[in-house]
Amino acid sequence: MAARRLDGLAVAASIRAELQPRATAFAARSGRVPSLAIVLVGDNPASELYVRNKQRAGSEGGLSVAVQRLPASATAREVLVLVDRLNNDDGCDGILVQSPLPAHIAKADAQQVFDAISAAKDVDGFNPYNVGLLTQGRAVLPPCTPSGVIELLVREGIPVGGKHAVVIGRSEIVGKPMALLLVQRDATVTICHSKTKDLAGVSRDADVLVAAIGRPGFVTASFVKPGATVIDVGISAVDDRALAVELLGPGSPRLAAFDKRGSVVVGDVHRSVEQVAGALTPVPGGVGPLTIAMLLKNTLAAAERRLDLRTAG
Numbered sequence: 001m002a003a004r005r006l007d008g009l010a011v012a013a014s015i016r017a018e019l020q021p022r023a024t025a026f027a028a029r030s031g032r033v034p035s036l037a038i039v040l041v042g043d044n045p046a047s048e049l050y051v052r053n054k055q056r057a058g059s060e061g062g063l064s065v066a067v068q069r070l071p072a073s074a075t076a077r078e079v080l081v082l083v084d085r086l087n088n089d090d091g092c093d094g095i096l097v098q099s100p101l102p103a104h105i106a107k108a109d110a111q112q113v114f115d116a117i118s119a120a121k122d123v124d125g126f127n128p129y130n131v132g133l134l135t136q137g138r139a140v141l142p143p144c145t146p147s148g149v150i151e152l153l154v155r156e157g158i159p160v161g162g163k164h165a166v167v168i169g170r171s172e173i174v175g176k177p178m179a180l181l182l183v184q185r186d187a188t189v190t191i192c193h194s195k196t197k198d199l200a201g202v203s204r205d206a207d208v209l210v211a212a213i214g215r216p217g218f219v220t221a222s223f224v225k226p227g228a229t230v231i232d233v234g235i236s237a238v239d240d241r242a243l244a245v246e247l248l249g250p251g252s253p254r255l256a257a258f259d260k261r262g263s264v265v266v267g268d269v270h271r272s273v274e275q276v277a278g279a280l281t282p283v284p285g286g287v288g289p290l291t292i293a294m295l296l297k298n299t300l301a302a303a304e305r306r307l308d309l310r311t312a313g
């Protein structure tokens with residue numbers, strides 16, 4: 001039997017609908033709409049698309065989203081100067097520096113940029129202070145993708161308490177915070193990665209399997225216990241037609257989109273999993289819309305918190 005499809009678009013729409021009255025109330029209290037600044041350095045096409053989607057969702061949700069662009073040649077110092085200005089801008093509630101930064105910015109310098117974002121405005125939840133709160137189970141601004149996955153599980157009525165959750169991927173953005181949020185909800189959590197022995201065997205023990213490695217179609221049916229819930233966090237653009245046919249299936253209507261655009265977005269989970277899993281998130285239309293909804297939620301939470309602190313002081 002085909003897996004139940006977990007509709008990330010519908011869940012994201014209900015989260016965003018819940019945010020609307022809060023955005024209106026904030027505007028009534030403060031005299032301005034909650035505001036998010038997105039720092040975009042260079043012209044990476046995937047980043048341009050992510051940022052456009054975030055901008056559209058923000059303005060539909062009653063938030064102001066200002067994209068602050070810097071050229072691809074910008075130095076880490078120039079990005080730091082911009083972050084510093086936004087940290088000190090009282091009308092800016094949330095700051096997101098779109099990752100990745102251009103390759104000429106060294107990893108340690110990029111880290112410095114992310115660390116420089118004020119914890120109170122860090123809507124990505126990447127700042128070490130916010131990561132610390134997350135590890136202690138009291139995050140104010142949890143990372144958007146993992147918290148979106150939790151919202152999806154809760155709202156779709158999929159329990160995780162006492163279940164075995166396996167997270168494939170140990171990134172700071174998804175894998176690690178995902179594992180922390182699952183353990184806080186009483187799951188027994190295993191984190192797998194490229195050095196894990198018998199990755200398929202470990203994954204096959206999962207009641208909830210989260211794939212976050214960015215390798216198209218990597219998780220096949222042999223990784224999945226019958227009836228398990230599978231969450232596909234991967235988003236990869238495939239521009240090889242043979243690979244697109246293998247991943248989507250020869251009869252897929254999405255091949256027409258490939259032929260039109262020359263690429264198609266796919267997840268980490270292979271279509272063969274549909275016949276084994278109990279529930280599955282699609283790509284696109286699964287975790288992606290939830291990440292954006294949680295970004296708006298964090299922006300609103302940051303705005304409300306700053307306003308509360310000001311009015312209390």
Ligand code: GUN
Pocket residue numbers: 050096097098099100124144145173
């Ligand atoms: N690039 C891809 N995903 C993300 C994200 O969640 N936050 C930031 N800042 N950059 C990204």
